[in-house]
Amino acid sequence: MKTSRYVGLLMIISGATLWGLSGPMIQWLFQSSELTLNNFLVVRLIMAGIITLGLLYLTQKNIFGIWKHPRSWFQLMIFGVLGMLGAQYAFIETIRVSNAVTAVLFQFLGPVFITIYVAWQTRKLPTMMQFLAVIAALVGTVLLITNGSMETVILSKRAIILGLLTTLGFTFYTLHPISLIKEWGTSVIIGWGMLIGGIVLLVFNPGFSVVQLAQTLTFHTFSMMLLVIISGTVSFILYIGSLNYLSATETSLLSSIEPLVAAMVSILWLNVGFGTTQLLGGFFIVTAVVILSFPDNQQSKKQLQSICINDRRQV
Numbered sequence: 195m196k197t198s199r200y201v202g203l204l205m206i207i208s209g210a211t212l213w214g215l216s217g218p219m220i221q222w223l224f225q226s227s228e229l230t231l232n233n234f235l236v237v238r239l240i241m242a243g244i245i246t247l248g249l250l251y252l253t254q255k256n257i258f259g260i261w262k263h264p265r266s267w268f269q270l271m272i273f274g275v276l277g278m279l280g281a282q283y284a285f286i287e288t289i290r291v292s293n294a295v296t297a298v299l300f301q302f303l304g305p306v307f308i309t310i311y312v313a314w315q316t317r318k319l320p321t322m323m324q325f326l327a328v329i330a331a332l333v334g335t336v337l338l339i340t341n342g343s344m345e346t347v348i349l350s351k352r353a354i355i356l357g358l359l360t361t362l363g364f365t366f367y368t369l370h371p372i373s374l375i376k377e378w379g380t381s382v383i384i385g386w387g388m389l390i391g392g393i394v395l396l397v398f399n400p401g402f403s404v405v406q407l408a409q410t411l412t413f414h415t416f417s418m419m420l421l422v423i424i425s426g427t428v429s430f431i432l433y434i435g436s437l438n439y440l441s442a443t444e445t446s447l448l449s450s451i452e453p454l455v456a457a458m459v460s461i462l463w464l465n466v467g468f469g470t471t472q473l474l475g476g477f478f479i480v481t482a483v484v485i486l487s488f489p490d491n492q493q494s495k496k497q498l499q500s501i502c503i504n505d506r507r508q509v
Contacts, residue, residue, distance in 0.1 A: 202439025206448045209432030212425045214455025217294030218464055219422050224290050225464075227415040231286055232399045233407050234419065236392055239282065242427045243389025249431075250381055257385070260378050270383065273371045274390025281363030282391065288360050292353040293466045298456045299338055299476050300357035304364040305486045306331040311369065323485055331482035337475025348472065380434055446487035450480050 223229060250257050260266050288297035306328055313320045320328065341348045349357070374383050396402055411419065436445050453476055460466040 198439045202436045202444075203448070205432040206436035206440060206445050207451065209429040209436065210449040210452045211455050212429035212432070213449075214298070214452040215459060216422055216426050216429070217289060217298050217456045218459040219418060219425070220286060221289050221294045221460070221464060223415060223418050223422065226418075227412070228410050229407075229415065229419070230410075231283070231290060232395060233402055233410070235279070235282060235286065236396045236399060236402055237407070237419065238423050238426070239279065239388045239392030239395065241392075241423050243385055243387075243392060245427050246381060246385035246430070247389065250385060255379070255382065257382055260374075260382065260386070266374060266377065269370070269374055270386055271390060273367075273374065273383065274387040275394050277363070277367040277370050278384075278387035279391030279395055281360065281367040284356055284359040284363045288353060288356040291356060292349055293460060293464075293468075295453065295457045295460050295466065295468060295476065296338065296349065296353065296357060297360060298453045299334075299479050300360045301364050302450075302453055302479050302483055303331055303335065303361040304368060305483050307361055307365040308368060309486060311365070323488070327482040327485040330478045330485070334475040334478030334482065337471050337478065339475075340471075341469040342471035348469065381431075384430065447484055450484055450487075453480055 220234075223234070224231075247257050260270060285297050285301055288300060309320060309324050309328060313324075319325075339347060339349050339354060347354075371383050371387070408416075433445065433449070440448075457468065457473070457476065461468060
């Protein structure tokens, strides 16, 4: 195995592990402090956006060119507010009202929704493997919500709604910026998306105060908040970097360890009660995503890119 391949494997496994750890860390942060979701997201998105764009600027990337093209920056604004902020808000609120594992699994349903979207847009039925993946994901979601008993719903109504909004948010987060990423690059779009989302939330969150934030946090909770922000930013950089050494299929498959890490850490560290049937549901959801990551399903991704790029040209 070439050294470069080892580097790629190390990067994607480390990135996925950090993503898996971030969910339980966020859960602990809200359990251990009176930090509000709005204040946390303002700090997280703005700091992560500045760090990402700053690193790009230092590497001589053209981070300001997109603002010279009205159609591009208009789409970027939509992505920052509805995609980045919307997905993050729903995801973290799902963690707050349920737990990190549930939020991660709902997030993982995104590729399944994308598969359905592509089938609807192209007016073509999914392949047999894609159909089986959708069924597996649906079964997994039912098991996750009910723990195997239709008479007893484990998750609250609010958690279920927020979980589905998380799925829709990450689906939009994936679909909307495809043409922008193709033209300007992933890191630039994600960096600006985070910064825009954080600034918009700050503007519409007049109660935000650095002094109040400081009074809310102790040394330990402040350290955890910084760790969440840094680990999330590093995990993204590692994921993007791994694409230089590995195929998109390999990175998608290896990133599936994220919910496994989240589950193990939540159970061992946070003592989260997770039924055996719910874990089986999580297995079905991850299996569905793995199936959709196989090379045989890459044609759907190409169709998706074509659809989204054509949609942007019509704006």
